[in-house]
Amino acid sequence: MGPKKDVRILLVGDDGVGKTSLILSLVSEEFAEEVPAKAEEITIPADVTPEHVPTHIVDSSGQEQNEVALREEISKASVVCVVYAVTDEDTVQRLTTYWLPFIRNTLGEDHRTPVILVGNKVDLAEFPTLESILPIMNDFAEVETCVECSARTLKNISEVFYYAQKAVLHPTAPVYNPEEKALTLTCKKALARIFKICDMDNDGLLNDKEINIFQEKCFNAPLHPQALEDVKAIVKKHTSEGIKNNSLSIKGFLFLHTLFIQKGRHETTWTVLRHFGYDDNLSLTKDFIAPRLQVGPGCTTELTHQGYSFLSELFERYDQDCDGCLSPTEQLNLFSTSPLMPWGPDVNNTVSTNSEGWITLKGYLAQWTLTTLLDVPRTIEYLAYLGYHYCHSSQMSAIQVTRDKKIDLEKRQTTRNVFRCHVLGAKLVGKTSFLQGLLNRNLRYVATLNKHMLSSFTINTVLVYGQEKYLMLHEVDVAMSQMLTPTELDCDVACLMYDVTNPRSFAFCANLYLKHFIDSKIPTLIVACKAEHPEVRQDYEFTPAQFCSRYKLPPPQYFTCIDRVNWDVYIKLATMAAYPNLKRLVHMLLVHQRSLWVEEKLRHLRTLYTSGSQIYLKIGMGLAALLGLSFIVYKAVRSVSASHSAR
Structure with a gap:
């Protein structure tokens, strides 16, 4: 700087x-x-x-x-x-x-x-x-x-x-108070933040290795071993507890900078402060916390490998008990070099947590992925607060801008690792349960959540043909007019939901599709929620299956999370987002999911009715025949898929 x-x-x-x-x-x-x-x-x-x-x-x-x-x-x-x-x-x-x-x-x-x-x-x-x-x-x-x-x-x-x-x-006034013969409070605060960033093992001390890294970063040269010992001897002589376990404490670090200024070596302290982004008023400069990033139309922002590595190492540094989670205290310590916490209390219902509601490493990385996708300037700013530049030249190496989605469609492949899925439907169809299901939370767990702490976003990793991708679900609040803004339509895949127990919910879903998605290139999946209940006839001219067939959509996917979450739906959404050109192949793969639902219904009927009833026996035999047909189709699909993969 x-x-x-x-x-x-x-x-x-x-x-x-x-x-x-x-x-x-x-x-x-x-x-x-x-x-x-x-x-x-x-x-x-x-x-x-x-x-x-x-x-x-x-x-x-x-x-x-x-x-x-x-x-x-x-x-x-x-x-x-x-x-x-x-x-x-x-x-x-x-x-x-x-x-x-x-x-x-x-x-x-x-x-x-x-x-x-x-x-x-x-x-x-x-x-x-x-x-x-x-x-x-x-x-x-x-x-x-x-x-x-x-x-x-x-x-x-x-x-x-x-x-x-x-x-x-190298002005004196911002860093030193001559009347008190001490560093100013603002300077102490800035130097304490710098000390914490340089304390790579988070033990509250700078050992010889950490001091030499600090010297190389700020002054382009390590201290000679004897010079380092002389510095520690001076600190030890003039201030108690300045040296602990042969390492420099925060008290010793502040003493050294006080000594530099008193000896007229203001430039030493200012070199350190400016390297960490401070201006003459000891505020972080705009260029440091908000470097410009060009994001073109149709492009998105994701974290790079360097970004994920830095954030993972930071998590491990502050996970003091090594339990794979951040307790509230550990989370506060991690963000102590930042002016504010970057996330609100709803983060615990946006990403994966442990049973106590503490954010896991997987959830922590997912939250940063979400922030980078939706508000990349915020990620860049907090990377500066957290000391990313101490390990890398600039925060820009932590961010990658994906290419225009139009190019992905032309080339029939995408390089994106984060997919946006907008979840739409009438009120009370089950969108909240669907979002929480992505975090492997069933309906009983969702019932315990504080509704005021719920988020309209959830994000988690999903395997797409063996590759780990991030799927972000966003519950879009649709008004009765069913008009959507360009932002609400800007997604990689759309999920239109209806309630199998509400006869008027599918009409809402179908009208949304006809109004906004029929002519778009956005892959669309219709999901039937609350599938643990018997399905009622919908008040619409077509059944959901007929509607999907008529408009060449995949058949409706049945979702339930009353006990175990039906995870296959999320895999299909991520797959459709990753391969928007392969609508026919995805449609064929979804037939298998339909057959699994039929099998589930058959088991459900068998538990309701006795095997002695001739009427229900005929129903059961009919469903069994349908299941057999579905299995034959599935084998055919598997054969087609294998052939496609071979090509």
Whole structure:
């Protein structure tokens, strides 16, 4: 993270103190006997400055400038050098009676523009004058330092402008309180966050390996073993508990940065802060937490292997009891480097958890997958908070943008690993149970959930021909007008649901299809929910099976989760999303699911009626014959599938 793009140094002071002479002596490296009333603005290229930053030096003159022009220059300055003559007591007095109050009045009482006091003509002084300046520095917090110099002998001329530049690039005020001789609270908080990110084993200490990784990341070189031991010896000598188990504690880490600043090595602390994305106000910069990502129309966003690896390692680091779940305390610790928790309480009903409602590793990765799909800027932002850049160059390596869905359809294959399924249907058809079923939760479990904590999303992994894919279900709230927005229609597969016990629910489902999906390329599956109950006749001109046959849809899929969840429906939805071009093949594969439902119905009838009833025996024989026919069809499908695979 780089510092400012350029530095603008303004010199002000009483007439005759030598402002212009200082500038000319710096540029020509010799004293000019005759000087103009005001020097022209000088720009020093980045490659000749100690900090490699372009620097502009601006002179001021009471003879050529009015007060309005001077205030404007002060407002534009990065740093203001107030020059006085060490041989003229009046110019020293004017620091507090005029110049410093004038600068405050121009910029405001709480301004952050640093001020450097520059005592010129030290070659003419009989004794040092810095002692008289120290009280001024204590009274005016914006004064960074004081430098005595001589334009005639060139003494400390380079230092004046070096300290001015340094005051801009490595300011004291945000990181150190000189009155308390301690780091500011904001700086302590930032450094504590950095310490936690660098503590790779999460033991509250930085061991030698972790310190050297930190050194290489921030300063491009590890510490020599002896230098590392010397640092630990200094910490151990000056602060109790700064070193534990021969490792650096957070207390020792903060002490070192306090020492750096007290010794004038502000740049060391600022190098660390800027590497971790902090600006001059110790806030994370927008470029750091929100780098731009281009996502074209028809494209989606997914996590890369690097993204999943980082998040998995982070989970394992904070799973202190190694039980494969994050307790509430462990979850708080994991996100302690972030300003807020990224998820609400409904996360426990969006992804897999254990019996206590604690998020599992599988659920944790699924939630990040969902966030990346729906709100990728949020994922990028939290990757920055969690320290992703400490292991990788940028959060961008954690994100991949999939190609336009139109290209997938043209090429008849997709590279996506996350599929969006929108679940639509009338109220009370069973959409909530269907969503929770994706998390392997049956109806009895769903009945115990707090309805106010339910999510309209669930996500889990599903095997598609042996490959693990993510299926995201989104319950779309459809109004009675049945009008859907483009966003509500933007999915990889649609699931239209009806209730087998409600005779009016299929009409709602059928009208949705005819209004929105009949002419679209979105694969659509009709699901009959509450299939554990006897099916009633639907108030529609076609039966669900006839409707599906008429519009070349797969036959209705029967879903129940009263005890065991009918998982096959989710596999079929994911398969249809992965292979939207293979509608005929998917249709044939679904015949097998229909035969399984018939078999389930047959078992159900056998438990209801005695085998001695001739009427129901005939029904049972008829269903058995239908089951036999379904089995023959299934064998044929298997044969076709095998042939297709061979080709």
